[in-house]
Amino acid sequence: MHPRPILNFLGLLVLFLGLSMAVPLAVSIVFEDGGADALALSMAASSAAGLLLFLSTRSREEVQLGHRDGAAIVALGWALAGLVGTLPYLLSGAVPGFTNAYFESISGFTTTGASILSDIEALPEGILLWRSLTQWFGGMGIIVLSVAILPYLGIGGMQLYKAEVPSPVVDKLKPRISETAKTLWRIYILLTAVEILLLLAGGMSLFESACHAFCTMPTGGFSPMNAGVAHYESAYFDGVILVFMLMAGVNFSLHYRFMKGNLSAFPRDPEFLAFLGLFAAFTLAVTLDIHGSIHRSLSEAFRYASFQVGSILTTTGFATADFERWPACSRLILLLSMFIGGMAGSTGGGIKVMRIVLLAKHAHREVRRIIHPHAVISVKLGGKAVADEVLSSVWGFFLLFVGLFVVSTLVMAAIGLDLVTAVSSVAASIGNIGPGLGAVGPVRNYLGIPEAGKWVLIFCMLLGRLEVYTVIVLLVPEYWRR
């Protein structure tokens, strides 16, 4: 463990977040929304604190950061970003109390999208833009995490992705991470810009277009409107946002390879095919389920079903319908989608399609092994045998994810939530979706959850976002020895 370079990095992060508040500050000044003072103060305080921490921990000697440092940087970085994010909320009085502010801020940086706000439209535009930016920055963090860090920490089977993009060497983590990250960030920024343009073209204001795009690409799901995307009642906006949610749920290295001219990058990727297959199957089932009971016309049923399945499967969490009122089968499919999540290497949360595919293939192999007890049968992905170590890592991830989901749900129920709300609030938090079912359904919010419950959910959001292991290792005494 090297505390000095870790603190140095954290200082840089806080400085960056502080400086970035210049953008919402400018918006607040232009809109004269009354949020400028709070944003200016937040910007000054965090920039100063970040700069101080950065300068006081600088060191001339180049330290080689190991994988222990990696886990600490990631977990502390997210927790600290959440803290910085509360400043504009608290100083402007937009969010009442520290717990609520930290909940909203962590929900932003983990790109969850669960909110404690009841009247969103009453808040200053600058504050709302900051809220959207927390998600957008969270998404940038996830890209680095899932494509450049996790594969090298050997976490949850992500080592499969080691060779996908220009990549760092374990021992010299720092210099080459930035190379990989920059490449993928360019794609992320490009897609965000294209979405803003398409929303503008449909007649949405620049402010609202930016806010929605900043929350689509990280699969975040915050909206500046009280009714969310449902506010517009527009098939065009639904379609644009759905397409970008799906793109955000795809492994960014596929976008990279596609843009490099590899046109078969998508159809050749088994995880992508499974992701599309799940999206298509779930959309079909929900369309048939809500057709008749909720929507008279089949095309309308398809429109709302596809948007909602895409939104939940990619773990974005935008809503165009009150799916809390949909039949049980549709609600169960959405609940199941919360666990599956997007592709590995995307900004989506959940268990990830790659892991679900490997788990299913593993189960299939075990069935075949009973039929052929003496044969050696390996699990293959895209024609290549998957190492047992990778499978083992995936299984461990799956069990930790499910185990922590079960324990957290029991705690939420013990705190006093009803069964459906306890189950779905934890699923929506650990999967980084946002809206759940019951008291935290799409047209309601998390304000009424008891204080202790909010902290459980904050922990779940971090757990899910940091792929469980990164948080869990920090809680093991062994990690801190030596």
Added chain:
Amino acid sequence: MHPRPILNFLGLLVLFLGLSMAVPLAVSIVFEDGGADALALSMAASSAAGLLLFLSTRSREEVQLGHRDGAAIVALGWALAGLVGTLPYLLSGAVPGFTNAYFESISGFTTTGASILSDIEALPEGILLWRSLTQWFGGMGIIVLSVAILPYLGIGGMQLYKAEVPSPVVDKLKPRISETAKTLWRIYILLTAVEILLLLAGGMSLFESACHAFCTMPTGGFSPMNAGVAHYESAYFDGVILVFMLMAGVNFSLHYRFMKGNLSAFPRDPEFLAFLGLFAAFTLAVTLDIHGSIHRSLSEAFRYASFQVGSILTTTGFATADFERWPACSRLILLLSMFIGGMAGSTGGGIKVMRIVLLAKHAHREVRRIIHPHAVISVKLGGKAVADEVLSSVWGFFLLFVGLFVVSTLVMAAIGLDLVTAVSSVAASIGNIGPGLGAVGPVRNYLGIPEAGKWVLIFCMLLGRLEVYTVIVLLVPEYWRR
């Protein structure tokens, strides 16, 4: 595949079940309950059919049965026993319609205990004894299955138990299975007899004592009373039945070793300690949860909590309280217990404690592997390293179990059940518990489930009881080749 000896064995099974109907027939004659005609006819028909099948498929040459034959015998045996079991129900008119009769019969032979009967006490005593006997015979079948067959088929990690008791060799499955089975059956019969005596000593009638004991030792849960064990409102009966449920949920080879004089058999078994630990922890949590909200006195809360946790964790399904009205946390703990189930090698269903222990240890190892990426860390059980092949088999089992649970729940919801009923009816069926939550709660029954839903649940009961793999391999085309 050897169809002739398989059919020969099935003939013997049907003959045995037919002849065994002599016992309920005698009861019907003594009680003059009006069920004698139906039982006599059922007995004659099944004995004759069984004898005919047995004689027509006899063969002089000794065929060595392979593991494919094993799976076929097990799956077909249970399905066929269910068919024979419907005869007394249908001929006496006790159960309306074939689907209901097959549901009740399969629920018996799989020792699930889910019932479609509304007024149980109105039925002839002979029919009720037959209903209890289906569970008792089911339990005998499970003992053979889990201690003598599954370990040799390499199913779901049961190969861990290969060396536990005098055991057959894979190639000569038949002769030595009966040896193992007889040893354990003696223990099963002995414990059943002791339970009958203890219930008699408390003042329960011989008929009711026998019925309850026949349904406790197989962790079945059928009761001849409409209100189940709650009928007696007796702490003594609750206590006796709880102790025997727990004994039924323990690996029978531990009972065997204990009776052979190995007094440290129980405290040295890691699975047993985990089983007791789960029982204690869940009982404590439920006691605290229902104390105050449901029961004023702590001792009363403990009595109902311990009975219900013991009943659901061992997958028996007896109820002394309407736990549907308990707070969400207690209901979630009971729902979780349905998945965990009893110990491997017991008559209990569910995933089994041994597998849960291995899964948890595996997850712990993966966390440690991230901290020590270059160390070789093995999963140990009771001080011995567990082979990766066994772990792999356990994982495969877990995924198939959870996957089939999810798919079946979606089907039940699509059929029209509400969310809680869909989830809990499938959990209670695939885990072989019986009562669930919602419309299939402990004071209600399965009569109102739509016809198609009943067949889904019948399939789930068989899947759970036959450890999933045994049924699934039969559905794979590869299994039937050659």
